[in-house]
Amino acid sequence: MLTIYGRDRQRSGFCDGVNRRDFLKIGGLVMGGISLPQLLAAEAKAGVTRSHKAIINIFLPGGPPHQDMWDIKLDAPSEIRGEFQAIKTSVSGIEIGDQFPMIAGMMDKFVPIRSIVGARGSHYAHEAMTGQGENNAPAGGWPSMGAWVSHLQGPVNPTIPPHLSLMYKTSHQPWGDPGDGGFLGVKHAPFRLVGGKDDNRRVESRENMTLKDITLDRLADRESLLHAIDGFRREIDSSGAMDGLDAFTQQAMGILTSSALAEALDYTKEDPKLVERYGKGDPEFRADGAPKMTENFLIARRLVEAGARVVSLNFSRWDWHGDNFGRGRQDMPMLDRALSALVEDLDNRGMLRDVSIVCWGEFGRTPKINGNAGRDHWPRVSCAIMAGGGIRAGQVIGATNRLGEYATDRPVTFQEVFATLYQNLGLNLRAVREFDLRGRPQYLVDEGVKPISELV
Numbered sequence: 001m002l003t004i005y006g007r008d009r010q011r012s013g014f015c016d017g018v019n020r021r022d023f024l025k026i027g028g029l030v031m032g033g034i035s036l037p038q039l040l041a042a043e044a045k046a047g048v049t050r051s052h053k054a055i056i057n058i059f060l061p062g063g064p065p066h067q068d069m070w071d072i073k074l075d076a077p078s079e080i081r082g083e084f085q086a087i088k089t090s091v092s093g094i095e096i097g098d099q100f101p102m103i104a105g106m107m108d109k110f111v112p113i114r115s116i117v118g119a120r121g122s123h124y125a126h127e128a129m130t131g132q133g134e135n136n137a138p139a140g141g142w143p144s145m146g147a148w149v150s151h152l153q154g155p156v157n158p159t160i161p162p163h164l165s166l167m168y169k170t171s172h173q174p175w176g177d178p179g180d181g182g183f184l185g186v187k188h189a190p191f192r193l194v195g196g197k198d199d200n201r202r203v204e205s206r207e208n209m210t211l212k213d214i215t216l217d218r219l220a221d222r223e224s225l226l227h228a229i230d231g232f233r234r235e236i237d238s239s240g241a242m243d244g245l246d247a248f249t250q251q252a253m254g255i256l257t258s259s260a261l262a263e264a265l266d267y268t269k270e271d272p273k274l275v276e277r278y279g280k281g282d283p284e285f286r287a288d289g290a291p292k293m294t295e296n297f298l299i300a301r302r303l304v305e306a307g308a309r310v311v312s313l314n315f316s317r318w319d320w321h322g323d324n325f326g327r328g329r330q331d332m333p334m335l336d337r338a339l340s341a342l343v344e345d346l347d348n349r350g351m352l353r354d355v356s357i358v359c360w361g362e363f364g365r366t367p368k369i370n371g372n373a374g375r376d377h378w379p380r381v382s383c384a385i386m387a388g389g390g391i392r393a394g395q396v397i398g399a400t401n402r403l404g405e406y407a408t409d410r411p412v413t414f415q416e417v418f419a420t421l422y423q424n425l426g427l428n429l430r431a432v433r434e435f436d437l438r439g440r441p442q443y444l445v446d447e448g449v450k451p452i453s454e455l456v
Contacts, residue, residue, distance in 0.1 A: 051351045052156050053425045054304045055389075057145065057312040058297075058339070058359040059125050059167070061175035061289050062319030065365040065375050066383035067404040068328055069097050070112035070396075073367075076403050080367045083325040091394045099332035102340035103385075108394040109343050109352070111455060113384040115398025115407035118414055119363035121379035123319070124174030125167070128360055129312065130182075131418035131445060138436035144179025145418060146310035147188035148444060151434070152427060157307030159260045161191040164303050166296045166313035169196025171288035178312045183436040190312065193265065194296075197285040264306035267298045274298070274345065279337040289317020292331065294338035301345055304355055309425075318361055322372035335359075343387045356389030356424045358417060367403045381407050384417060389424035391455040412452060419444070420451040 067073050072086040072095065086095040089107035096104055096112060103110055120133045127133060130142040143151070146163030155162045167190075170176035176196065181188040267275060281293040292315060300311045315335065320327045339359060346352040364382035365375030381400055387393060399409040419429055422444050429449075433441050 051305075051349075051354045052307075052309070053354050053356075053389075054308060055145065055149070055310045055356045055358070055421050055425065056300045056304065056342070057128070057310065058357065059128050059175075059312065059314045060316065060318045060335075060359065060361040061125065061170065061172075061314050062123065062317050062361060063363045063365055063377060063382065064318045064361045065320065065324060065328070066114065066381065066400075067365070067367065068324065068375075069100065069332070070383050070385060071114040071400055071404055072097050073402065073404050076367070079369050080403050082369060084328065094394075094396055097332070099328060100336040102336045106340055106343060109347065109387055111386045111391060111393050111395055111397060113386065113397045113412050113417070114400055115409065115411045116360065116364075116382040116384050116414065116417075117380070117407055117411040119379035119382055121363060121377060122174070123172065123377075124362060125177050125314070126174065126179065127362060127414050129177065129179035131415045138183055138438070138440060138442055140183030140437040141180065143182030143184045143188065144190065144312075145421065146190055146312065147179065147181045147184050148422070148432075149309045149425060149427075150188040151184045152432060153309060153425070155307065156309065157260065160264070160303070160307035161261075162307075162309040163188060163190045164308045164311045165190035165192045166194055166293075166300060166303075166311060167192070168194050168285070168290040168293075168314055169198075170290055170314070171197060171285070175289060175317075176314060183442065184434065190310075260306055261303075264302045265299055267295055267302060270298065270302075274341075277337075277344075278341040279334055281334070287317055289319070290314040292316045292334055294334055297338040297342045298345070301342060301351075301355075305349070305351070320365070320374050321370065321376055322374040324365070324369065324374045326373075339385075346388060352388045353390050354388075356391070356421050357387045358384055358421065359386075360384035360417075364404075367405050380405065381411075384412075386417070386420075386455070389421070391420070391424070395454065397452060397454055410454075413449070415445045415449045416452050419449050420455055423451045423456055 067080070068082055068084050072084060073081050074086055085098045087098045087101065087104050088095055089104040091107040094107055096107070120127060122134070124134070129144045131145065132142045144163075146165075150161070150163040153162065165178035167176050167178040178190045178192070180186070180190070263269070275295070275298065278298045279294040281291065281295045283291050283293060285291055296313045296315070300313055303311050316331050318331070339357075343352065343357065346355050361382060363377060363379040366378045370376055381404070397410055398407055398412055400406060401408050422429060427444060429444050432444050436442050
């Protein structure tokens, strides 16, 4: 066990009870073969803007109402149509819900999918993180999208894990589940950057974000940290113990010896006008969902820019069995602002062609509005919106019937979306084969599943 002490200063308010001395405890972690000057040089290089293939996966916990977002049903009866109107977009012939005027003005860069099918009906993030249902899982479990990418493509920057999660731990635990390494192993599980309601009551500040239970202001105290690690590394290298350390712990040590990740998380370094463009988030945990942190859309872009390949995040709580339209007027404009800002920001930086974005939930909502002015669970059809990654944007994929009950044109499965995202990264769907813990071959997607042909 290595304990690294930071600055001796009075502190309060941490849930771990540390008051006098900040400290990091790293159980048997070390990174060998790299000198301190090399680490600092790598950190300097990490600050150079670069673009690489990446995915930002935005999960809307609870099931967003498809017929109030991208698939407005003006010809349906009032008990189905609801209160929102359709508005024109920048692409002739495409209309979306009136709570999304910013996305409407940029529709040439988006693709709403109105016909997602195959939802299992469970309140979980699993299908949006893995492309698979929970049933018939292979030995070791299904790897998440980020785990596959981490395994096949590895890190862009050795101090930035390729698979990062901004998914808050939610009281309904499946809504905060970013997936794991599955049969590919814990090495490829997401590196979780934020905690939950019990970890941080309010989460809007950089100081309250956690890195493997290490607050970022502690991580920033790098002078004593680097001296301690440099000395410890020399001792452990001479003993030959480095040979016994696995890649996961070496990666963790690499992260701790560079400020690149901490700096990427610090969005206050951005132009205040850009931060304002993303909107002001709401850091409170309400009920069993996630906070409405619009700032995390900006942080996701910063993480990708620093070297992440897959970043997942969750936003708010969309299980609106009551007051569907009141909740929609609160949450939809925040999503509209943050998502449009993300796409605009990536485009301005020359990154949009390389970075794929998908935004979706686990299922849709009932066509008929219930007695509480809400919509109930409806796994028969749901929606998504995509952007970036070189897809042919400015079109709509799929359609539902007049009441929004089922797909009438071009049904799209979760796996087809995954296949599209993987192809955007340059992965060969059929050439990649790995074996689960029982030795059975597994692929990125099931046999016969292809990318969405209209997009690629």
